[in-house]
Amino acid sequence: MEQDIANLETEITAEIAAAADLAALEGIRVSSLGKKGRVTGLMKGMGKMTPDERREMGPKLNGLKVTIAAVIAARRDVLDGEALNARLTSETLDMSLPPVPRAMGTVHPISQVMDEIAEIFASLGFDVAEGPDLEDDFHNFTALNIPPEHPARQMHDTFYLRPDANGERKLLRTHTSPVQIRTMIAQEPPIRIIAPGRTYRSDSDATHTPMFHQVEGLVIDKSTHLGHLKGCLEAFLKAFFEVDAVTLRFRPSYFPFTEPSMEVDVKCSFKGGTVKIGEGDDWLEILGCGMVNRKVLEACELDPEIYQGFAFGCGIDRLAMLKYGMNDLRAFFDADGRWLKHYGFKAFDAPTIAGGLSR
Numbered sequence: 001m002e003q004d005i006a007n008l009e010t011e012i013t014a015e016i017a018a019a020a021d022l023a024a025l026e027g028i029r030v031s032s033l034g035k036k037g038r039v040t041g042l043m044k045g046m047g048k049m050t051p052d053e054r055r056e057m058g059p060k061l062n063g064l065k066v067t068i069a070a071v072i073a074a075r076r077d078v079l080d081g082e083a084l085n086a087r088l089t090s091e092t093l094d095m096s097l098p099p100v101p102r103a104m105g106t107v108h109p110i111s112q113v114m115d116e117i118a119e120i121f122a123s124l125g126f127d128v129a130e131g132p133d134l135e136d137d138f139h140n141f142t143a144l145n146i147p148p149e150h151p152a153r154q155m156h157d158t159f160y161l162r163p164d165a166n167g168e169r170k171l172l173r174t175h176t177s178p179v180q181i182r183t184m185i186a187q188e189p190p191i192r193i194i195a196p197g198r199t200y201r202s203d204s205d206a207t208h209t210p211m212f213h214q215v216e217g218l219v220i221d222k223s224t225h226l227g228h229l230k231g232c233l234e235a236f237l238k239a240f241f242e243v244d245a246v247t248l249r250f251r252p253s254y255f256p257f258t259e260p261s262m263e264v265d266v267k268c269s270f271k272g273g274t275v276k277i278g279e280g281d282d283w284l285e286i287l288g289c290g291m292v293n294r295k296v297l298e299a300c301e302l303d304p305e306i307y308q309g310f311a312f313g314c315g316i317d318r319l320a321m322l323k324y325g326m327n328d329l330r331a332f333f334d335a336d337g338r339w340l341k342h343y344g345f346k347a348f349d350a351p352t353i354a355g356g357l358s359r
């Protein structure tokens, strides 16, 4: 019996070493450890042994089983590696081939609209600025003339993070306005920037999602005035909605970071269940704006006796819905392939002023 075990181990180990591929190895596993396998056969023979024999042979047989299983596993690792190497050398990817249009994804309407906005403002001489989504109190509130205890803080439904070791609570920016502060601190006027990006508020229904998108605008120079703001917004909205003329209404409003502050409505028609910009007798509010409050300039160490300028802030999701006729904001964030296929844009049709913004 002991000789049988030794012979079988030599025999099977040699077979394993000679196995050329994973299929051959599997055959050896079945023929040795399987139900009708050779090792299994020897183990069945234990039934006929005396208790003493069994006590002696049992561990040896078991040892054989364990050894064979380990040798098979080791050989499998080697063969797996060889199979992978063979695949890596035989499969090649030709990066110079054109993409197959059928398999191409689409550009999300939000990305499209952000690109359109950047393109329009670039043609007006604006740069694109960025700031972090995770902001601190100073940039999101205090420097924007919203000190602690200011009622405007309550209106923002802010998402706060846990306080750090110094007791400072970071927050998810509630608007893109902190990018104004970062820009004014980092660079000397003249400043002409837009800052599109994600913003967050604890709010959720058909017209509000906890994450949404805004674009901020900021112009700072020595003689920038309200007339420039109006002309700039009119040029932007005409280009964005691809119409020859827009009628805007500036209503007095209040924002802590601008003085005076205004809300802007655009003339439109709601007839037939769709919104049409540039016609009709209805008004639709689309953005907030104003002349940068001197306290904000001072917080950024700019001298308000020398510099002045305007700012505006506008919801991007709303603009996208208006321009491309979607009616539920939540669908923007569902990642539904069918919706994206319908409302998405072709990846190679980047919006340009010369070539057309949307087609």
Ligand code: DAH
Residues within 6 Å of the ligand: 174, 175, 176, 177, 216, 217, 255, 257, 258, 287, 288, 289, 290, 311, 312, 313, 314
């Ligand atoms: N930050 C404001 C908001 O989220 C929008 C806004 C209003 C931005 C007026 C501005 C501005 O820059 O001048 O509601």
